Amino acid sequence: MLMRDTTAEDLALARATARRQARSRWVAHAILAFGVLIFAFPIWITIVGSTHDVNTIGRGEVPLWFGTEAIANYLSAWLTGGSGVRQTGAVPVWLMLWNSAVMAVLIAVGKIAISLLSAYAVVFFSFPGRMVCFWLIFITLMLPVEVRIIPTFEVMVNLNLINSMAGLVVPLVASATATLLFRQFFLTIPDEYVEAAKIDGAGPMRFFRDVVMPLSVTNVAALFVILFIYGWNQYLWPLLIVSDKDLETVVVGMTKMIGSGDQQNEWNVIMATAVLAMLPPVLVVVLMQRWFVKGLTETEK
Amino acid sequence: MATLSLSSVRKQFGQTQVLHGIDLEVQDGEMIVVVGASGCGKSTLLRIVAGLETPSSGIVRIDGRDVTQLEPADRDIAMVFQNYALYPHMTVFENMAYGLKIRRVSAPEIRRRVDEAAGMLEIGHLLDRKPRQLSGGQRQRVAMGRAIVREPKLFLFDEPLSNLDAKLRVQMRAEIRRLQKRLGVTSLFVTHDQVEAMTLGDRLVVMHQGRAAQVASPMEVWGVPADTYVAGFIGSPAMNFLSATLALGGRGAALQAGPVLAFADGPRAGADGAALAIGIRPEHVLHEDGPGALPLAVDLVEPLGSETVIHGRLPGGETLVARLPIAASAIGDVLPVRLPAEAWHVFAEGGARLPVAQAVAA
Known part of the structure; x- marks a missing residue:
């Protein structure tokens, strides 16, 4: 041309x-x-x-x-939780933040530990009823906490776990979502690694520790972020199970600061509390952002 | 260093029988190549030896010890995988050392063995890298190194060269052979590549549909193939098969393409008129006129430089591939070719080799 x-x-x-x-x-x-x-x-x-x-x-x-x-409001929230809180009386925000943080970390860590192990069992071992186990875990996805809240509450009462950190955390720990996620990830680990490890003489737990865990690090980090926020934002269950002020979590405690209308709400303190309540999840996201994005987008080859 | 012995090893997956009774005796220090098309059961056989699969029946012995029920780790073997199976989060050193670490070999001893193997494979400068920072050939070496440091009784190779490019494959092939000879470790090598099989093996096991079609040295497999499958599988381009019938009282064959030619080596048992397949390798076809010559109508020409591969049709419609030392030939040409009887492989109707009948000859 x-x-x-x-x-x-x-x-x-x-x-x-x-x-x-x-x-x-x-x-x-x-x-x-x-x-x-x-x-x-x-x-x-x-x-x-x-x-x-x-x-x-x-x-x-x-x-x-x-x-x-600003300074007065935040100090008031942090140290006393305001003055005009209905019935329960004020809980200082630092305590509520601490409770929330402990609960959220325990839920996230517990969920990850349990789902890692159950996914490992379902993917790498062939035992009778393996698929039954998998589907049993899977259908719990269809039952959110709200649906099973009465029987769960009953169980916690019988176990004497009302008003305890354990009662707050345990029912929220078993997680089908995380199990499912890890299962999908484990399925992408080539069989050759398993076989190479067998020939190298690594037993199941050794293989889990030396190969599966290091390969799952980014996924664990991503899930930790998601589950920490999930735990932090829990409302209904803590509201039911905890009446002890020393165990009040910040999400529940904040709503309790809002009165029913017979007296003026301290909106300035409530808003300061809201800002404080936002900070830890934001901090977790920011600190783990690098891992988080990596875990969502790439699988190590 | 050890011997390996398989006796009537069978394997079934559900209703499918994958291995129909394999018997094999491997001598100390021998390199056996198991070769066959995909789905012939060669990988299953290797995995049974490794202990990654249990045979449905049969016995696997390593150095005389029955290992059929033992775990892979207890069999004292090392395996090189097709995709190398290097742990991606470990450095080259850690990868090579992992098996030793689990066996509680002391740290200085691990260091010594890894350094020695790395020196042998010329990967000493890569020990601190992760597998993803390595090229295909380097990964291959690391996978070999991981096998070597274990100082096992038996090396198992599962198509380790199939992920390399052609040039590297040739190079690594030679290297594996050299290394295996030097270390003198009994080895089982699985491949679908017949060139790899021919060049690497002391003996070949040609697998076909779960059976060992032939177990013999490479030259024997090439020169005296046991059946039409082996004959067609080994050699490139593949052997030609021409249909014929027994003639001249068992002393020759009547080719469907025309001429009746006498066997060069001796008569075959059977009645005249029995169906035969005459095999002849493309490189044995001669471009010359003379008695028994056939006209070959050329329909494809593949120049290789020193030679030319010519695909054509014989009278009667059978295809024939010839590898001829001529440069110029064009589609549509008719070349005279001769099929010398000295180069024939005679197969009976079922595909098995039809040997010279001694009784009739005498």
């Missing part, structure tokens, strides 16, 4: 393409910015609200810029 000079027509086409691309980029960014605004606005209101005095919000104002009471 002959070479041809670039004509005015070609230039016009190129310009049109550039224009079109610029426009679609602009539209995409506008939509994204709008989305960010919708999601970020309530959080902004909360953060700003936590820096005003109790009367500003009590009057129904929604301030959009910081006030001057």
Whole structure:
């Protein structure tokens, strides 16, 4: 084919393409910015609200810029949990955060430990009833905590675990989701590793420790993030099982700060508590972000 | 160093019989190559020797000891896998040392053995790397190294070269052979590649549908194949088979393509008219005129440089592949070819080799 000079027509086409691309980029960014605004606005209101005095919000104002009471509000929340809490009385936020953190870590670690082992059993061993076990685990997925809450409560009462950290954590620990996830991951581990380990003389637990665990590290980290947040956000179960103030978790405790309307709510302190309650999950996500993304996107080959 | 002995090893998966009774005696230091098309049961056989599968019946002995019921780890074997099976999170050193560590070999001894094997394989500078930082050939060496450090009685190779590119494969093939000779470890090598089989093995086991079709040295398998399957499998391009019938009172064959030619080596038992298959390798077909010559209508020409592979049809429609030292030939040409009787392989109707009948000759 002959070479041809670039004509005015070609230039016009190129310009049109550039224009079109610029426009679609602009539209995409506008939509994204709008989305960010919708999601970020309530959080902004909360953060700003936590820096005003109790009367500003009590009057129904929604301030959009910081006030001057930040230090007082956060100190009040952290040390006493505010003064006007109905019946139960105030629980300092530091204690509630501690309880929440312990519960969330125990749930996450427990779920991961149990599901790693059960997935390992289901994938790498052939025992009678293996698929039955797998499906039994699987169908528990269809029964959320809310559905089985009365029998579970009954069991906890009989076990004398009401008002204890164990009672808070144990019913939430067994996890079909994590088992399923690990099962899928384990299925991608080539049989050759298992066979090589057999020839190397590694027993099942040795293989688990030396090969399976190191290969699962990124998945474990990703799951830890998800499960920590899941545990942190638990509401219904802690509300039922714990009446002892010393075991109050922050999500439940925060709602208890909101009164039924016969007295003024300390919205400034409640908002400070909300901000404090948000921080640990954010911290976990930020600290584990690298692992988290890796665990979701790539499998080590 | 050890002997390996299999006696009537059978394996069934459900209703499918994969191995129909394999017998094999492997001498100390011998390299046996098990070769066959995919699905012939060769990998299953290797895995039974390794202990990764249990045979449905039969006995596996290593050095005279019945190991049929033993775990792989207790059989004193080492295996090189097709995909190498290097643990991805361990360094080369850790990979090679893992089996020794589990066997509680002392740290200095592990160091010594790994260094020695690494030196032998020229991977000493790679010991701190992870497998994913290695090329295919390097991984292959590490997998070999892992087998060597164990100082096992038996090496098992499961198609270890099939993931390498052609050039590297040839190189590694030679290296495996050299290493095996040097270490003198009894070895079982599974492959589907007949060139690999021919070049590596002291003896070959040609597997076909769960049976050992022939167990013999490479040259014997090539020169005196036991049946049409072996004859067709070993050699490239594959052997030609021409249908014929026994003629001249058992002293020759009437080719379907025309001429009646006498056997060069002696008469065969059987009545005239019995169906035969005459096998002749492409490299034995001669491009010349003369008595018994046949016209070959060329329909495909594959130049290889020094030679040319010519595909054509004989009168009667049978295809014939010839490897001829001629450069120029074109599709549509008709070449005169001769099929010298000295190069014939005579097979009976069922496919088995039909030997010279001694009684009739005398």
